[in-house]
Amino acid sequence: MNRNLLFFFFFLALISVINASKKATKFEPCPPIKGNPVDMAALTVSVSPNPIASRKVETYTVSGTALEDIPTDAEFSITYNYLIGGRTIGLPDFARFCAKGNNCPVKKGDKFNRTITAKARKLPKAFNATLVINTIHETYACAVATIQA
Ligand SMILES: *[C@@H]1O[C@H](CO)[C@@H](O)[C@H](O)[C@H]1NC(C)=O
Numbered sequence: 456m457n458r459n460l461l462f463f464f465f466f467l468a469l470i471s472v473i474n475a476s477k478k479a480t481k482f483e484p485c486p487p488i489k490g491n492p493v494d495m496a497a498l499t500v501s502v503s504p505n506p507i508a509s510r511k512v513e514t515y516t517v518s519g520t521a522l523e524d525i526p527t528d529a530e531f532s533i534t535y536n537y538l539i540g541g542r543t544i545g546l547p548d549f550a551r552f553c554a555k556g557n558n559c560p561v562k563k564g565d566k567f568n569r570t571i572t573a574k575a576r577k578l579p580k581a582f583n584a585t586l587v588i589n590t591i592h593e594t595y596a597c598a599v600a601t602i603q604a
């Protein structure tokens with residue numbers, strides 16, 4: 456193949472990679488958590504504004520189907536952390552899983568939905584955002600997105 460043409464295709468591929476990284480934030484199930492004694496439900500997540508921006512108030516709306524009975528004292532949190540080293544960026548923001556207006560209790564097989572609103576930290580160019588529904592020892596649902604500006 457002509458060298459210029461090859462370069463052109465390489466360039467197109469590069470542009471599509473750059474564009475892909477600017478796409479809206481996508482959450483996926485968290486990797487398994489070592490020692491977690493319960494099954495983790497997947498979460499469908501939408502975030503607004505999207506993409507997540509430094510110091511903006513972000514609203515996360517999640518929904519899922521519980522794979523376990525979720526205790527009424529469970530918490531729902533959003534955490535930002537660095538990709539390298541994994542250190543958290545500021546403190547997580549928490550909401551009660553069973554706050555006023557939430558359908559509770561949520562039993563195994565029940566569908567649930569929740570929202571959490573939190574002001575984002577001053578964020579680096581690359582970070583993870585993790586949404587978790589847990590108690591001290593059990594994680595009932597988890598979703599993570601990697602953001603790379
Ligand atoms: C960041 O999230 C990805 C999944 O999007 C995960 O595989 C990776 O382990 C996470 N890294 C850190 C440091 O949390």
Ligand SMILES: *[C@@H]1O[C@H](CO)[C@@H](O)[C@H](O)[C@H]1NC(C)=O
Nearest residue numbers: 516517518557567568569570
């Ligand atoms: C959950 O879903 C119901 C019905 O679809 C909706 O009316 C409600 O606003 C949602 N609640 C949250 C917290 O997203």
